Amino acid sequence: MRVITLLTDFGASDPYVAETKGAILSRCDEAVIIDITHQVEPYNIKQGAFLLLLAYKFFPHDTIHVAVVDPGVGTGRRGLVLKTRNYWFIGPDNGILYPAAADDGLEQYFEIDLEKYPKIGGETFHARDVFGPVAGELAAGLEPAMREVDVESIVKLEILATRFEGDEAQAEILHIDRFGNVVLNIDESGVPGHLRPGCDVMIGLGGKQYRARFVKAYGDLPAGSLLITFGGTGLLEIAVSEGNASSLLRAKPGQKVELRISPSSQ
Numbered sequence: 001m002r003v004i005t006l007l008t009d010f011g012a013s014d015p016y017v018a019e020t021k022g023a024i025l026s027r028c029d030e031a032v033i034i035d036i037t038h039q040v041e042p043y044n045i046k047q048g049a050f051l052l053l054l055a056y057k058f059f060p061h062d063t064i065h066v067a068v069v070d071p072g073v074g075t076g077r078r079g080l081v082l083k084t085r086n087y088w089f090i091g092p093d094n095g096i097l098y099p100a101a102a103d104d105g106l107e108q109y110f111e112i113d114l115e116k117y118p119k120i121g122g123e124t125f126h127a128r129d130v131f132g133p134v135a136g137e138l139a140a141g142l143e144p145a146m147r148e149v150d151v152e153s154i155v156k157l158e159i160l161a162t163r164f165e166g167d168e169a170q171a172e173i174l175h176i177d178r179f180g181n182v183v184l185n186i187d188e189s190g191v192p193g194h195l196r197p198g199c200d201v202m203i204g205l206g207g208k209q210y211r212a213r214f215v216k217a218y219g220d221l222p223a224g225s226l227l228i229t230f231g232g233t234g235l236l237e238i239a240v241s242e243g244n245a246s247s248l249l250r251a252k253p254g255q256k257v258e259l260r261i262s263p264s265s266q
Helices: 016-025 045-058 098-104 126-139 245-249
Strands: 003-008 032-037 064-068 079-084 088-092 106-112 146-148 168-176 182-187 200-205 208-214 226-230 235-240 256-261
Touching: 003 016, 003 045, 003 126, 016 032, 016 064, 016 126, 032 045, 045 064, 045 098, 045 168, 064 126, 079 098, 079 126, 088 126, 098 106, 106 126, 182 245, 182 256, 200 226, 208 245, 235 245
Parallel strands: 003 032, 003 064, 064 088, 208 226
Antiparallel strands: 079 088, 079 106, 106 146, 168 182, 168 256, 182 235, 200 208, 200 256, 226 235
């Protein structure tokens, strides 16, 4: 058996995910297909890349990761297969694969010969017509129609981490999860040692200021309290205990956030 993961912006109301899985299974009926998510914000390549970066490493060696957030489908953009130290990545050449593949260690780069894969009903469904079949062929031990290309020719999308400078940081919202937690691009290495549980942090977002408490866990404060903590992603996130920080702050992915450790709480 070979594990294949899927990450898309297809949602759950249409048959697109099922059709893609059918294309995979038609070429490798023993494949084990795991859904990472199909709730990426439509056309948000950076969010898709971030979620793939979070999830890919928890799968067995030689897993095939298929990621499709593809506003350029049917245009001149290429289809890629990337071989890394431990995995395979398949999807459009728009940067969605790059952060995860680079994190694991890129080894080989292939361009899919799109003309070798018949399209059904037009050029707008490469997940089903190209990337699914290529994943199934790899899983079955077959050689997909692809040729090796130079690494410098592929689209590179960087998810840049930031850090505090003294008591202040300029962060970016990378993701908002189902609970309304607002995930920022700051990991533990970017936080000063004097930011300890119990410290207050001022949050500047959308022209407004909010005061939050830095804690180890959501439940350390009463329900409804605004807080900052390190979530399961390993990144700093703004949350509300038993509530929704995204709704409170009117936050969206891509927004800039100003953080300032309150001197009175140090």
